Structures are given as structure tokens and as C-alpha cells.
Amino acid sequence: MGKVKKSPWVLHYDGSSCNGCDIEVLACLTPVYDAERFGIINTGDPLQADIFLITGGINTQNKAVVEQLYDQMPRPKVVVAVGTCACTGGIFKECYNILGGADTTVPVDIYVPGCAARPQAIIDGLIQAIELFQKRSDKHDKIERRHKEEEERKAHDKVSGK
Amino acid sequence: MSIKAVISVIMYILLAPVAGGLMEGLDRKLSARMQGRIGPPILQPFYDLRKLMNKQVISVSVLQSSLLLCYLALMIFTGAIFFAGSDILMCLFVLTTASTFMYFAAVVTSSPYNTIASSRELIQIMTYEPAVLMAGVGFYLVAGTFSVAKIASSSTVMLTRMPGLFASFVLILLIKMRKSPFDVSTSHHAHQELVMGVKTEMGAQNLAIFTITEWYENAFLMGIVALFVVTSNPLSFVGAALLCAAVFFFLVLADNACARVKWGQMLKMTWLFTFFASGVNLLILMLIR
Numbered sequence: 001m002g003k004v005k006k007s008p009w010v011l012h013y014d015g016s017s018c019n020g021c022d023i024e025v026l027a028c029l030t031p032v033y034d035a036e037r038f039g040i041i042n043t044g045d046p047l048q049a050d051i052f053l054i055t056g057g058i059n060t061q062n063k064a065v066v067e068q069l070y071d072q073m074p075r076p077k078v079v080v081a082v083g084t085c086a087c088t089g090g091i092f093k094e095c096y097n098i099l100g101g102a103d104t105t106v107p108v109d110i111y112v113p114g115c116a117a118r119p120q121a122i123i124d125g126l127i128q129a130i131e132l133f134q135k136r137s138d139k140h141d142k143i144e145r146r147h148k149e150e151e152e153r154k155a156h157d158k159v160s161g162k
Numbered sequence: 163m164s165i166k167a168v169i170s171v172i173m174y175i176l177l178a179p180v181a182g183g184l185m186e187g188l189d190r191k192l193s194a195r196m197q198g199r200i201g202p203p204i205l206q207p208f209y210d211l212r213k214l215m216n217k218q219v220i221s222v223s224v225l226q227s228s229l230l231l232c233y234l235a236l237m238i239f240t241g242a243i244f245f246a247g248s249d250i251l252m253c254l255f256v257l258t259t260a261s262t263f264m265y266f267a268a269v270v271t272s273s274p275y276n277t278i279a280s281s282r283e284l285i286q287i288m289t290y291e292p293a294v295l296m297a298g299v300g301f302y303l304v305a306g307t308f309s310v311a312k313i314a315s316s317s318t319v320m321l322t323r324m325p326g327l328f329a330s331f332v333l334i335l336l337i338k339m340r341k342s343p344f345d346v347s348t349s350h351h352a353h354q355e356l357v358m359g360v361k362t363e364m365g366a367q368n369l370a371i372f373t374i375t376e377w378y379e380n381a382f383l384m385g386i387v388a389l390f391v392v393t394s395n396p397l398s399f400v401g402a403a404l405l406c407a408a409v410f411f412f413l414v415l416a417d418n419a420c421a422r423v424k425w426g427q428m429l430k431m432t433w434l435f436t437f438f439a440s441g442v443n444l445l446i447l448m449l450i451r
């Protein structure tokens with residue numbers, strides 16, 4: 001129904017990254033790249049976020065946190081893994097506490113490779129995430145509409161005594 | 163109520179959210195330019211609102227939505243009293259009641275971020291209330307009435323008689339509009355140490371209601387700023403528009419130039435300024451008639 005892609009709010013979570021990718025994510029918000037041009041806001045609140053951006057791999061301690069953040073985000077939502085660590089586990093892959101990339105815990109939609117991922121690549125990934133966000137929102141609306149119609153039909157049936 | 167009052171109330175109810183939204187868009191654009199960025203489109207706040215209405219609603223507390231709706235209703239009522247030209251003191255009291263509902267809407271969720279932020283919200287109310295009430299009394303002392311319609315049609319420009327009261331009113335606008343250095347309970351921009359402060363547990367439609375209420379509030383506050391200049395002379399409306407623009411620019415500039423202070427500093431700075439600027443101004447008004 002509505003066009004939602006003009007207002008994608010991003011929740012940035014730093015898994016077990018080396019902070020290289022996080023600096024690049026923040027660089028996207030600086031005057032040089034200015035991601036706010038697209039209406040992107042770096043929000044800290046999962047309840048208000050549309051895009052879940054994860055940097056760094058998942059370890060045994062932050063697995064529960066990532067799961068909870070994902071669950072707290074209202075639908076429709078999109079997950080973006082930024083950097084090789086978040087995609088596959090990267091150079092930390094063999095560490096005793098690392099489970100692997102973000103997709104070991106939450107369903108990742110967009111993978112942005114690079115060590116560290118460049119701001120251009122991150123913005124490109126976000127733009128793809130925005131398109132997906134719009135698509136999911138349309139689908140979400142359709143399902144909602146179907147639910148409503150079904151409920152109306154049920155109410156109607158009840159009234160007409162079927 | 164005259165026809166004119168009815169028309170201006172309807173205009174307020176219809177146009178205030180538009181004006182408030184445009185103000186926010188302009189604010190974000192202006193802030194971006196001050197930081198050397200391109201910034202989002204001016205209509206961005208409306209895009210955000212449309213998106214929020216299309217998201218899944220997750221309510222942390224069943225009471226939250228109804229409390230937020232009360233907040234919205236009371237805020238519209240505040241503006242309606244003002245633009246109907248009725249009692250300004252009444253209007254300021256209803257404004258405070260509205261803020262209290264905002265506090266309850268935040269505190270019912272019992273999340274730790276909200277609990278801290280809502281107690282800061284109460285401190286904010288305590289901080290700005292003296293300046294607001296003193297401005298109301300100031301209007302009475304100059305115009306001899308609390309009626310907004312009569313104040314707006316008097317022959318004196320209020321600003322010339324109450325500069326101190328005006329200065330402290332502009333200072334507390336920083337708190338009311340959630341601008342740095344006084345955005346302690348929730349920030350207008352991005353996130354802060356309390357995540358989103360009182361807005362933390364508001365998502366989707368609830369956040370949309372909150373945002374619209376803020377727009378109503380900001381439009382109404384600009385109305386009070388205009389009241390400092392509006393007289394029976396129709397040309398004064400131009401002056402009022404210029405003053406509102408200047409105040410708005412000052413607020414955005416302060417927001418970008420200042421860091422957030424602690425609540426204690428906010429209270430001290432604001433009260434000191436209010437008691438000196440507003441207090442001296444009131445004394446002069448009372449002694450020299």
C-alpha cells in the first residue's frame with residue numbers, strides 16, 4: 001500500500017567485529033557519503049528499526065542478543081551483513097568462541113563483502129536492502145488485507161446465521 | 163465563540179501538523195547543511211510517518227496507545243484554546259496536563275530506559291514551567307487581560323514591554339522542542355545514551371501518534387512566539403513570521419552548536435536565567451505601570 005522505502009531506519013549491531021567495519025558504517029553517515037540523503041537514520045532502537053545491519057561474526061555470548069534484537073524489530077524487516085566477518089566469520093572463523101557469520105543466527109538477506117567493507121559497498125548494500133524492504137512491505141500489506149477480509153467474512157457469516 | 167474563532171481553530175487542527183512536519187523537515191535539512199551534508203528531503207518527516215503507519219504494531223503495554231491518544235487530544239485542545247483566542251492561562255495549564263500524559267505513556271512500559279527518561283521528563287516540566295507561567299502573567303500585566311484575542315488586538319507590541327520574559331521563553335523552547343543542550347529526556351535527532359529516551363518503547367503507530375503530537379505542540383509554541391509581536395495592525399503578522407523564523411533558526415543553531423548538559427545543569431541554568439530575566443522584567447512591569 002504505502003511507499004515505505006523512502007524512510008529506512010537502520011539498527012546497527014556490532015557483533016565480534018574488529019571495529020574496522022563499524023568505522024566504515026559510521027563513515028557512511030559523515031558529510032562525504034551522507035546516507036541520510038536516502039532518509040536513512042541510524043537508530044539505536046530495535047522497535048523503530050527497519051533494517052538490521054550486523055558487523056562482525058556471531059560468538060557464543062552475543063548470539064542471544066542478536067536473536068532478541070531481531071525478534072524485537074516489527075515486520076517488515078531486512079537483515080544486512082556487513083564485512084567478511086559478518087558474512088562468513090572472516091579471519092576469526094577458527095576461534096573457539098565464534099559460531100560463524102550472522103546467518104548462523106538470523107536470516108541474512110544481503111551480504112556486503114570486504115575487509116573492511118567500503119562505504120560505497122555498504123551504501124550499495126543498503127540500497128538493495130531498501131528495495132527488498134519495500135517488496136516485503138507490499139507483501140505484508142497483502143497478507144494483512146487477506147486477514148481482514150477473512151475476518152469480515154466470518155463476522156458476516158455469523159450475522160447471517162451460517 | 164465568533165465565526166472567526168471557529169475558523170482559526172479548524173485551520174489549526176488541519177494545518178498545524180503540516181506546519182509542524184515542514185518545520186521538522188526544514189530543521190533536518192538546515193542541520194545537515196550546517197554539518198556540511200546534503201541532508202534528507204524537506205518532506206522526509208512525512209515519509210517517515212507513512213512508513214510508521216505501515217509497520218507491524220508491537221505494543222509493550224496495552225495502556226500506551228490510549229495514553230498517547232490522550233496526549234494528542236489534550237495537545238490539540240491546548241492549541242484550540244489558544245487559537246480560539248480564549249484564556250492563555252487555561253491554555254498553559256492544559257499544556258502541562260498533556261505533558262503529564264506523555265510522562266505516563268512512557269512510564270507504563272517500565273523499561274529501564276523509559277523509567278530514567280520519564281523521570282527526566284518530569285524534571286524538564288519542572289524546569290520550564292516557571293518561565294511559561296511568568297510569560298502568561300507578563301501578558302496579563304501588559305495587556306490587562308488573559309484573553310489571547312484581546313492580547314493579539316492590543317496596540318502595544320508585547321515584545322517591547324517584556325523582552326526578559328521573551329528571552330526566557332525562547333530558552334525553554336530548547337527544552338520543549340527537545341533540542342541540545344537541553345534534550346535530556348529524548349533527543350530530536352539520532353540516538354543518545356538512553357537509546358531513544360521516552361520514545362524507546364514506541365514503535366510503528368504509537369511513534370506516529372507521538373510525532374504528530376509533537377508537531378501540534380511545536381506549531382502551538384510558535385503561535386505563542388508570534389503573540390509577542392502581533393498587534394491590531396495587520397502588518398504585525400509579517401513581523402511575527404520573521405520573529406518565528408529567527409527563533410527557529412536560533413533553536414537549530416543551538417542544537418548543532420551545543421553538547422547535551424546534565425539535568426542538574428539544565429535546571430540550574432534555566433531557573434537562574436528565568437528568575438533574573440523574567441523576574442526583573444515582571445518586577446518592572448508591576449512597579450512601572
Ligand code: SF4
Pocket residue numbers: 016017018019020021022055056082083084085086090091114115116117
Ligand atoms: S571484516 Fe575485516 S574489518 Fe570488518 S570486522 Fe571483520 S576483520 Fe574487521
